Amino acid sequence: MSIITKAEQRSIIREKINNISYFDRSFKSHMIVDDIIKSGLIDNHSHILFYKALPCEVNVDWLINYAVTICKQCYLPRVNGDSMDIVKYPCKLEKGSYGVLEPVGDNANVNIDLVIVPVLGVDKQNNRLGKGKGYYDRFFSRFPNCKKVAVAFKEQCLDNIVTEEHDVKMDEVFVR
Numbered sequence: 001m002s003i004i005t006k007a008e009q010r011s012i013i014r015e016k017i018n019n020i021s022y023f024d025r026s027f028k029s030h031m032i033v034d035d036i037i038k039s040g041l042i043d044n045h046s047h048i049l050f051y052k053a054l055p056c057e058v059n060v061d062w063l064i065n066y067a068v069t070i071c072k073q074c075y076l077p078r079v080n081g082d083s084m085d086i087v088k089y090p091c092k093l094e095k096g097s098y099g100v101l102e103p104v105g106d107n108a109n110v111n112i113d114l115v116i117v118p119v120l121g122v123d124k125q126n127n128r129l130g131k132g133k134g135y136y137d138r139f140f141s142r143f144p145n146c147k148k149v150a151v152a153f154k155e156q157c158l159d160n161i162v163t164e165e166h167d168v169k170m171d172e173v174f175v176r
Contacts, residue, residue, distance in 0.1 A: 006162045009129055013121045016155040017056045025153065028176040029059040032151050035174050036116075037066055041149065045114035047073045049086055049146075052093065052101035057118045058151040064089065075112065076103040077139070084139050086112065098131075112143045117150045117170065126150070126170040127161035140168040147171050 020028075036042065048067055053059045067074050074089040079097035087103035096102030117136055121129035128150050130136055140148060150170040157175060 004162065006129065006132065009158060009162055010120055010132065013129070013156055013158070014056075017153065020153060020155055022055075025055075026059065028153050029053075030062065031176040032058050032174045033060060033063045033066070035176070036063055036149070036151075039174075041114065041147075041172075042067050042072060043070065045072070045147065047075065047110050047112050047114070049075045049077060049112045049115040050089070051077060051116065051118050053118065054100060058153065060116055060151065063116065073110065075108055075110070077135070078102040078107075079135065080107075082135075082138065084135050086110070112146050114147045114149065115139075115143070117148055119150045119152050119156060121156045121158050121161055122150050122152045122170070122173050122175070123158050123161040125160070126173055127163050127167065128170050129158075129161045134166065137166050137168050149174065151175075 050060055050064045064074055075086040076089050077084040078087055079102065085107040087105040088108050089103065092104040093101040094104055117128065119128050120131055148168065148170045150173045152173060152175050154175055
């Protein structure tokens, strides 16, 4: 029996994502955001790290807007070498590493208590498959007590994600 690699899993998932229409991605993103709002997750946390989505990721812009309107402290990540800085939102955005919109501003020195995490893939055991650079895994080592919540399209779900010792499991996953 042959073992599938992380690279092969990434390839399989990318192909599935490429077959999701823009309309379906947008509709499912709205549904995921609605599920998170209804869960009370945002209401129960103070300092929340979001992300600006690439076209293949769940768009959480509506969730950021919701959090801002209920006076939560919101932040966005910015790649800085091998790690991620966090910048208070709202802020100016520029295209940064890997074509991702990243915040411009000073690195915030706060204790993040909730992270909404983009994924390439997830499984039923809440394992996350990222893009392979390890930014979020290293970030979680700095904030070990934060709640880690992944968001994904059902096409990004696999039975079992290949994991390594350094991979950080999610606390919760919202899928549509």
